[in-house]
Amino acid sequence: MYQYLALAAILFAIGVFGVLTRRNAIGILMSLELMFNAANINLVAFNKFITPDGLTGQIFAIFVVVVAAAEAVVGLAIVLLLYRNWKGIDVDHINIMKW
Amino acid sequence: MLEKAFLIPLYPLFAFVVIVFFTRWKERLSSYISIAMVTVGLVHSLVVLIQMIARHGMPLELSRTFIDLPEIHLELGIWIDPLTAVMLMVVTIVSGCVQVYSLGYMHNDPRWSRYYSYLSLFTFSMLGLVVANNFFMIFIFWELVGLTSYLLIGFWFEKKSASDAGKKAFITTRIGDLGFIVGLLILMAYAGTFNYQEIFAKVTGGEVDAGIVALAGIFVFCGAVGKSAQFPLHVWLPDAMEGPTPVSALIHAATMVAAGVYLVARAMTLFAGSEVSSMVVAIIGLTTSLLAATMALTQNDIKRVLAYSTVSQLGYMVMALGLYGVDFARAMAHHGANFAEHFHSPGFYAGTFHLMTHAFFKALLFLGAGSVIHAVHTNDIRDMGGLARKMGITSITFFIASLSISGIFPLSGFWSKDEIVATSAGHPLFFVLTLLIAFMTAFYMFRLCFMTFTGQPRDQERFDHAHESPHSMTVPLMVLAFLSIFAGWTGLPWLKHNFATFVYHHEPYHAHANYLLMLVSTVVALSGIGLAYLMYYRGAISPAAIGERVRLLYRLSFNKFYFDEIYEVIVVKATLGLAAVLWWFDARIIDGLVNLAGWFTVKWADAKQLFDTYVVDGAVNGIGYVCLAGAWILRLVQSGSVQLYTLVVIAAAIGIVIYRVTPGGFLYYLAGLLLVALARLLTKMLASDRVKAEPKIEG
Numbered sequence: 001m002y003q004y005l006a007l008a009a010i011l012f013a014i015g016v017f018g019v020l021t022r023r024n025a026i027g028i029l030m031s032l033e034l035m036f037n038a039a040n041i042n043l044v045a046f047n048k049f050i051t052p053d054g055l056t057g058q059i060f061a062i063f064v065v066v067v068a069a070a071e072a073v074v075g076l077a078i079v080l081l082l083y084r085n086w087k088g089i090d091v092d093h094i095n096i097m098k099w
Numbered sequence: 100m101l102e103k104a105f106l107i108p109l110y111p112l113f114a115f116v117v118i119v120f121f122t123r124w125k126e127r128l129s130s131y132i133s134i135a136m137v138t139v140g141l142v143h144s145l146v147v148l149i150q151m152i153a154r155h156g157m158p159l160e161l162s163r164t165f166i167d168l169p170e171i172h173l174e175l176g177i178w179i180d181p182l183t184a185v186m187l188m189v190v191t192i193v194s195g196c197v198q199v200y201s202l203g204y205m206h207n208d209p210r211w212s213r214y215y216s217y218l219s220l221f222t223f224s225m226l227g228l229v230v231a232n233n234f235f236m237i238f239i240f241w242e243l244v245g246l247t248s249y250l251l252i253g254f255w256f257e258k259k260s261a262s263d264a265g266k267k268a269f270i271t272t273r274i275g276d277l278g279f280i281v282g283l284l285i286l287m288a289y290a291g292t293f294n295y296q297e298i299f300a301k302v303t304g305g306e307v308d309a310g311i312v313a314l315a316g317i318f319v320f321c322g323a324v325g326k327s328a329q330f331p332l333h334v335w336l337p338d339a340m341e342g343p344t345p346v347s348a349l350i351h352a353a354t355m356v357a358a359g360v361y362l363v364a365r366a367m368t369l370f371a372g373s374e375v376s377s378m379v380v381a382i383i384g385l386t387t388s389l390l391a392a393t394m395a396l397t398q399n400d401i402k403r404v405l406a407y408s409t410v411s412q413l414g415y416m417v418m419a420l421g422l423y424g425v426d427f428a429r430a431m432a433h434h435g436a437n438f439a440e441h442f443h444s445p446g447f448y449a450g451t452f453h454l455m456t457h458a459f460f461k462a463l464l465f466l467g468a469g470s471v472i473h474a475v476h477t478n479d480i481r482d483m484g485g486l487a488r489k490m491g492i493t494s495i496t497f498f499i500a501s502l503s504i505s506g507i508f509p510l511s512g513f514w515s516k517d518e519i520v521a522t523s524a525g526h527p528l529f530f531v532l533t534l535l536i537a538f539m540t541a542f543y544m545f546r547l548c549f550m551t552f553t554g555q556p557r558d559q560e561r562f563d564h565a566h567e568s569p570h571s572m573t574v575p576l577m578v579l580a581f582l583s584i585f586a587g588w589t590g591l592p593w594l595k596h597n598f599a600t601f602v603y604h605h606e607p608y609h610a611h612a613n614y615l616l617m618l619v620s621t622v623v624a625l626s627g628i629g630l631a632y633l634m635y636y637r638g639a640i641s642p643a644a645i646g647e648r649v650r651l652l653y654r655l656s657f658n659k660f661y662f663d664e665i666y667e668v669i670v671v672k673a674t675l676g677l678a679a680v681l682w683w684f685d686a687r688i689i690d691g692l693v694n695l696a697g698w699f700t701v702k703w704a705d706a707k708q709l710f711d712t713y714v715v716d717g718a719v720n721g722i723g724y725v726c727l728a729g730a731w732i733l734r735l736v737q738s739g740s741v742q743l744y745t746l747v748v749i750a751a752a753i754g755i756v757i758y759r760v761t762p763g764g765f766l767y768y769l770a771g772l773l774l775v776a777l778a779r780l781l782t783k784m785l786a787s788d789r790v791k792a793e794p795k796i797e798g
Contacts, residue, residue, distance in 0.1 A: 095739035096739060
């Protein structure tokens, strides 16, 4: 089980790193997907090793995938709007909330 | 009707209110309302008098609480006794005559309605004064009389002398009123009430110390001195002749000046208890009478002669009342409780009786003088003469009044003056001077008559324009002439019930005819008339020669003993001087202190302003600046970069986990974070330098 958890943790850390450091908004969305999947791996691993009788973890993972898909749609729509308004998707330049 | 007697003063008040508020612009109507109301009052007074006679003079008191305080009980009420009933008659008759007379005398006057409203107010005040049942009320009406007399004397206020005369009358009587109110307060303090009867009961019952009673009496008498123009406050009355002549008749015959005598008669119990205060009253009366008679001898203004005559006659009445008090006090001291058997002084009767008869013939004299002035447009008797041929009714009535005031049998004045002489018979000095005054009275009255109505006209032009007055003026003259003859007959000594048994103070006085005294007073009066006849009718004795012979006396009399000049120096100058000193004190010291205080306040305010600007405002602004500066630092956190916020959240989450696992390691973590942040800041700054170095290319 630990191999799975380690994998998930590494994946999550890569996702976090990506979210914090990517300048490209699409890159950030992709990093977010990594974090979702790290969580999914955890859910499936826990389901397999701790409560093997039920399918709760696996179904939960499928829900996460569905919600992530919806989130990606919304996120990409936002990115599209950003592009139209700023002629670019570099998040460093999108600071209208500054001060 | 007796119980409704409180309405009598209210009739003229009603007229006053109606004139002032509704009929001011309907001048004729105003005068008719005023006359109608005083006539109603006259009829009512007559009914009251008849009822009073029918009940044998039993008094009636009606009273209602006005103000009830713990220590003081003030009431509004009426006290109707024979004296009141007689006074009501006198006031309403004279007021009625004067108002009718004014229809003729005041015609074409621009302030006609105002004149009648004042007359009504005056009549109201005087009637109220007469019916009052306590000293508090009488004082109110007393002051009202003073006010209205001021208004009436100064009625022609365009004339400086008239407005001055009004002020003089008002201020002079006010001096007396000060004494009056002091007397009232003494009475209140020691008797605890203002009601006449309660005070008198306490005084006769010995509940109030005799010395206090005497003191209060003298102070109350001060009020009478002012109002009745007694020495030394007599100076206002001659000047008051500046008012319209009917006003002089009203004020100086029957009402205002009678108020003082009425007050002495009303408060007789206060004086009768003390020989000292009664003697003061008698001496003041005698002095006044003598001085005024002397002054009247040489005056050339027809109204001034009458004015001094009024002062003199009022002094007569006051003297008679005072002598009554003296006799009363002496009898009580000698004979104790049942002194009444040994006590026969006609003084009270004489004073009040003369008050009534004098009211009629003096009103007649004034109105007659007004008629003359109306005809010749001058007051100076040296410009008159021979007017009897032009003005029949005026001259006849004037002669009747002069005979009456001189005390010629059988006119009114004879009976009342005779009683005054009889009163003084027990006091030798008073007796001699009373006869002397009677002599002078007869002389100056007939000097006036002869110079005005007989002989050759001294001013032909005025004489040619002279004419008899209209009926509205002659009818009141005739009415008053009738009363000047017959009013005195109510006091005939041969009647069983006469004035003396009706109006009395302690016990009814039963007059008896003293033929010797009658003879003496008649002889004195006739000799006065005879001297006037010789000097001014026949010209047998030259007045100028006599004036030259007693030059000093003549000048004293002509200049009224220099009273006005003396008062000018002593009172007016002193008052003005004091005022100047006080003004200086005010302007320099008080104002200086006030201005100094103001200056200090301004300076102190300046100091406080500095404090405000720099300390208080500084503190407030300082707080503001601190906040602003803090905000400048803190807003750096609001970078608008979501990635930075996320970084902080994740760093904090990691920090919490580290803290839970190894609290000690948390510090190293924080230090690490700080190092990373500083390093990042440094690189950022270097990066921004680089950006500045290479201009940014847009698009």
